[in-house]
Amino acid sequence: MHGLLTRAGYEPVVTDSIEAGKVEVAKLPPGAVIVTAMRLSDGTARELINWLNAEGYKFPVIAIVENLSPMELIEVMGDSGAVAIIQRPAIDKQLVETVGKYARPEHVVLTLGNQLIPRVSEAWKAVEEKVSAIAVTNANAIVFGECGTGKEQIARQIYLRSSREQKPLTIVEAGSAAFIGRHDPASDRSEIYDRIKSYFAKAAGGTMIIKNVHLLSFEKQSVLLHILETEHPDVRVICTAEPELLGMVANKSFRANLFYMLRQSDIAVPSLKETTEDIPVIADFFLKSYAAKTGKERKRLDASAIKALKLYPWLGNVRELKDIVLFAAFHAKTDTITEADITFNLSDTSVTYDLSLRNPQRERDQIIEAFHRGGSWKQASKLLNITEKTLISLRKKYGIDSNGEIQS
Template sequence: MNRILIVDASSSDCRIMSGLLTKAGYDPVAVSDFDAAKEEVEKLPPGAVIVTAMKFTGGTAQELINWQRQERLNFPTIAVVDNLNPSELLELMRNGIADVVQRPAIDKQLTEIVKKYAKPENMVLQLDNTLIPRSSKQFKNIEKSIAEIAATNANCIIFGECGTGKEQIARQIYLQSSRTQKPLIMMEAGGAALVGKHAPESDRSEIYDRIEGYFREAKGGTIIVKNIQLLTFEKQSVLLHILEQEHPDVRIICTANATLMKMVAEETFRDNLFFILRQTSINVPPLRETTEDIPDITDYLLSKYARKKQQPKKRLDASAVKALKLHPWPGNIRELKDVVLFAAFHTDGETISESAIKFDNAQPDTAEDLTHRNPKAEKERILKAFTRAGTWGGAAKLLGISERALYKLRKKHDINPDREIGS
């Protein structure tokens, strides 16, 4: 819930405003003097709003604004005024007041004006380590693979695009394994600096010491290496040496995108290390290939959002679901979460319609490169995109390529404009 700071010497008006804001789903906190106001402003989270009387104990609304400027804070400040004339209101706006509420009309104006300035940054929803329930056949197969891999000590690489939930799958392998009494250590392969410990007096390299530090800390447990394709060649060599020479009692679960396979082929990722890490693997399909899961995922997200906001659960109508299913989702579940929560935040009622669904078309093209797929899979994906979109233009958008490029692929696979495949 958005935090709303009320600064007013009138205890009765504070109670009234707190009650109105609480009923509207906000989290109000009220103070009566300048020092307490400054203390509370410093604790405000993103998305908060200040509602203040023009004068209160030890200060004024203008002094509170001036203090915010000195501290490089910029929370929108709404002034509660007593029947000011238009010229006086204009002067307030020039001095930094975002908006005003007429004190005699607090019950009619307060929540609507606060709503204009309460920002959606405070609706951030973090997904936990549990798997989002999904009903598609592909995801049921992933759940089966998790259980099978967890029952062994095999290293595993989880392949998938950004935002598909690879880390949650990796954590589930750990949680369902016999290693749960031992540590789980996270290692970001592309991090600016490894966080393992280094002994300056050691005759080994700093990178060796730091990577070995992860294994010491995870002894008997599991290391999840995120984005393994980002390991430098030096780090690859160190990791390979540790695994081959020291045989640590640690399972390694890696996440990676399709770049890793290309790197192995081009010999920029050591193939011997690759095969040690990929004793088994899981391929996570992009969301655009499992759109039947979108209702399940959005229901899960909206349930969590409702609990966090302490509001009734919102739902998507048929038009919203259709719009979501036709989007190509380059950011996958992570992007879906942001789109759905933004729509929920900006929907007053309990039903989210297509008009509330906003897509960011400025995203980078992260669509899978069709040229790296085998011909049969390439053709199937083209036809599936056409079936979903209903037009070749829509299919091109879902595939993340231009209509011209799609036209060339249709010729390559002998797919005529009516979708039929030539002999």
């Protein structure tokens, strides 16, 4: 059951007793569904349902039953009992569908899969062109970008558009337990070597994606370098990394020879705050997907909502935009989402919004960026943390007109 629900995009919590279940029920968010066996280690499904009713919990309960008589079924489902039952042999076919019938829309999980979200900025068009250019080669590549910018989708697209698309794809998270190993006294090779070697064997002739390669320890870097340098596996390696990887190479915490072997080509994914013109398009994509998955009417952003989204700094980038837009879609009272429907995840917006001018060589570009993000010179002064009078003086200094353009 746990595996079926997880693969369907839910986040199930598992307990084996009523007492443990009571603790977890208290933590459940609105819209959750409870699935229970008929008999638990310390009671029955009916006892659990009675407790839920007594405590005022309204979560739908789905009971998994086996060979019950009609009277027993009435006992389970009658008098504010279970909303549905599933015969145990039918779990594979009915569980996900039944849970989906009673789960509330805020728990709809939208996954991007392999696709790239359509965008309109020139910076993103350059990324798509680079994806196509790298895909037709056999070069290793690193996809650089901040958290939540969609690096894995880009890495997958390189694979899907390459000549290796019909060969295996292996994806490994550099910071996960998959790369943890201990020395095997019976072998002259470490378990780390055996694990990494097994990933290359699994991807033979195809592609390996190493997510967050900057999280590899120095020991694992050395093993990976050894395999690439001495064994020359027939595997293309595509890595994703946050920009800090470049600093790690500079301060020698990431091996330079491995870095250059992995970065035979690269793509720099722009952050969302650098491509604010993409925000309405991406948000609309999520709203359309949300409507399709929930069967609800599609909602749209009004001008106030779009302006608010463009002003937000987006430390979590596209992933954070998705969460905020879907939350707004669920809570909006009408089919139009306004600024009032949007809840941002900031405790102190003044700090995050601050684009204070600290580098004279970048002042002009920061002023123009603040104008386009804010939509007016008044908002730009707030983002730059300067007075409107000071901003007027700086505009004159750099020849910036009222439309945020450089005067010839």
